[in-house]
Amino acid sequence: MRLVTQNLLTCQVKACMDTAATPDGGFLSYPLKVVPDAGGLKQVASPFDEGVAKSILPRLDWAALRKTAAELGVAALPEEVPAGAESDAGFLRSVYALVFDIHLEEGNLLCPHCGRAYPVRKGVPNMLLRDDEM
């Protein structure tokens, strides 16, 4: 699983979802923290596609990506998407590599609100809930 997918996922535990929204528009259970096992991150260089980079940029939750990149120590992103980013090839390339080239193969996704750990095995996050979490 790549960061482009992690950027979509939130905690599914019902009690957590019900209490995650804050009055100022925040959402406490998002993004899920990427906690790789030792050697659990895989780096695969994918061919850069400028069209995809441009189309993905407005669809990313930038604040969540920035937080995840900082937690992993893989990139220090600016607080906001810089003006003119769509036509800045260097910037597009760096975002593209960040969201498409880093694969979480083994580890956990950790909810920052309720602490629920979603295990990731062979690159597939297991988001299934127990009955008492639904």
Place this chain on the structure above:
Amino acid sequence: MDAATPQLRVKRLRAVLQSVRPFSSPKIELEQYHTAADLAARILLLAQSHGDVAGRTVVDLGCGTAMLAIAARACGAGVVIGVDTDADALADAASNLRALEMEDGVDLVHSEVGSFCRSVAKRPRPAGVHTVITNPPFGTRTAGADVAFLEAAAALQPQVIYSLHKTSTRAFLLGRAEEMGYHAEAVAEMAFPLPKAYAFHRKSEGSVAVDLLRLTREPPAAATAAAAAAAGE
């Protein structure tokens, strides 16, 4: 994609999809039937003709063996995510992706489909997904399973949803889609081959008439007018 003729591209897509292996242990209660390669090709080529695949973020809900996810990726989708509740199906999907060297271009998520969609939609900025493509259960084993998939897809708030349903449910589902805030139309009719275990009739094996429904967040006429206005500026 490349400069090959449309006919050649279709041929190549079919060849790729014909190599996708079916469920190794299909579960009747989940209505896990393999989407035939030529059906998957037709669905994706149709979606492609609407501009809903190349470069887009595409989610395959109830991806099973990943047939539709693979078809989307083969048609140039930028981001492809397959979601399924069944670990065995996901193992089949992963092995199909590896066989086609697509494992780094398609992400799989093990999740109940409804819960996935509703949790993703809870995010502060939910507009992450452009296209949902799904071959849901037809609702013959569990009544309402087909509608539940459509509701889940709509909860994700994509621009467009492609979903396969029994033709006999068309009027009902078009109505339900409107209630979910989508304009729906049946854009293709197909015969869906079903193995013996899922036969709806006494015939031992056969096919069922299905519609490909296309759901959009605004009526096509309005979207076309808006596009024309934007182009005229």
